[in-house]
Amino acid sequence: MIEIDALTKVYGSAQVRAVDEVSLHIPAGSVFGFLGPNGAGKTTTIKMMAGLLAPTSGQVRLGGFDVARQRSAAMAQFGAVLEGSRNVYWSLSAWQNLMYFGRLKGLRKAQAGERAGELLTGLGLWDRRHDKVGGFSRGMQQKVAIAAALIADPPIVLLDEPTLGLDVEATRTVKDWIAELARELGTTILLTTHQLDVVQELCDRVAVMRQGRLVADLPTRELLAGFRERDRYEIRVEGAAPPGFDGVTRDGVTTISVRVSDPREVYDVVERLRVQEVVLESLTQVQPDLEDVFLALVREPSHA
Numbered sequence: 001m002i003e004i005d006a007l008t009k010v011y012g013s014a015q016v017r018a019v020d021e022v023s024l025h026i027p028a029g030s031v032f033g034f035l036g037p038n039g040a041g042k043t044t045t046i047k048m049m050a051g052l053l054a055p056t057s058g059q060v061r062l063g064g065f066d067v068a069r070q071r072s073a074a075m076a077q078f079g080a081v082l083e084g085s086r087n088v089y090w091s092l093s094a095w096q097n098l099m100y101f102g103r104l105k106g107l108r109k110a111q112a113g114e115r116a117g118e119l120l121t122g123l124g125l126w127d128r129r130h131d132k133v134g135g136f137s138r139g140m141q142q143k144v145a146i147a148a149a150l151i152a153d154p155p156i157v158l159l160d161e162p163t164l165g166l167d168v169e170a171t172r173t174v175k176d177w178i179a180e181l182a183r184e185l186g187t188t189i190l191l192t193t194h195q196l197d198v199v200q201e202l203c204d205r206v207a208v209m210r211q212g213r214l215v216a217d218l219p220t221r222e223l224l225a226g227f228r229e230r231d232r233y234e235i236r237v238e239g240a241a242p243p244g245f246d247g248v249t250r251d252g253v254t255t256i257s258v259r260v261s262d263p264r265e266v267y268d269v270v271e272r273l274r275v276q277e278v279v280l281e282s283l284t285q286v287q288p289d290l291e292d293v294f295l296a297l298v299r300e301p302s303h304a
């Protein structure tokens with residue numbers, strides 16, 4: 001469980017309120033997506049959670065331990081992959097890194113070796129395990145960082161852009177691991193990403209940050225449902241586009257896309273088609289995807 005209360009960070013003399021009174025409670029076993037445009041304050045929040053940055057005010061508890069006052073107990077609760085920072089030692093090999101972090105997190109040598117083997121094999125790095133991480137590509141370094149964060153199966157995993165720079169296969173593996181960790185081990189996972197397909201596929205809850213503040217904190221499904229009034233409908237009719245409608249015609253069938261603010265407006269559209277004696281093939285509600293919702297949220301005018 002992750003508990004964030006009124007967390008605030010004001011940077012330097014310019015008094016940038018990078019994180020402004022953010023409160024979040026993330027239950028054990030959930031995969032939580034943390035979204036927001038560049039500069040929204042996500043990385044600052046995650047760094048404060050990982051104890052790398054002191055908050056100006058507010059607090060973070062990881063598994064019940066206060067990051068500021070019960071530091072070592074809180075640190076033992078999580079593994080983290082942080083954006084742009086070197087989580088792993090470049091002068092050590094992949095294998096040495098994982099053994100080092102495994103031992104540091106209290107695993108016995110044999111346990112660390114077994115888990116390191118599983119992780120490196122899963123990420124396709126087994127053959128390169130004795131090479132120095134400094135000589136790896138960015139994506140391979142990211143894989144080692146992920147493996148190091150997961151080596152001791154911590155109850156909480158903080159991932160800042162975990163799949164950035166990974167190839168398709170490694171992205172699939174990391175996504176599968178995230179889902180599996182939450183489902184089978186009850187791991188609490190917080191991840192920031194700009195890859196909304198990752199969020200839509202994995203996260204059961206999503207928070208959206210904008211200019212240091214939370215503008216949404218909802219189950220992913222509810223967030224999407226809340227935007228149902230923005231839904232699009234797709235109406236397929238026989239023949240060419242009827243007068244007054246735009247559509248794409250293929251193989252004698254025209255697809256008309258309609259955007260309504262109230263679902264009842266669909267009846268009006270259908271009525272307009274009926275009076276023209278247009279034959280309906282199908283009428284489908286198109287679910288908004290997370291990208292539509294996210295853009296709508298971050299584009300809304302600021303109330304600050």
Ligand SMILES: Nc1ncnc2c1ncn2[C@@H]1O[C@H](COP(=O)(O)OP(=O)(O)OP(=O)(O)O)[C@@H](O)[C@H]1O
Nearest residue numbers: 011012016018036037038039040041042043044045
């Ligand atoms: N060390 C720092 N000193 C001063 N200002 C900073 C510092 N780090 C971040 N900021 C500012 O704080 C705000 C939030 O930045 P942060 O990196 O937390 O955003 P983010 O949501 O992670 O963005 P991105 O998606 O680009 O990674 C920005 O306005 C940024 O310029």
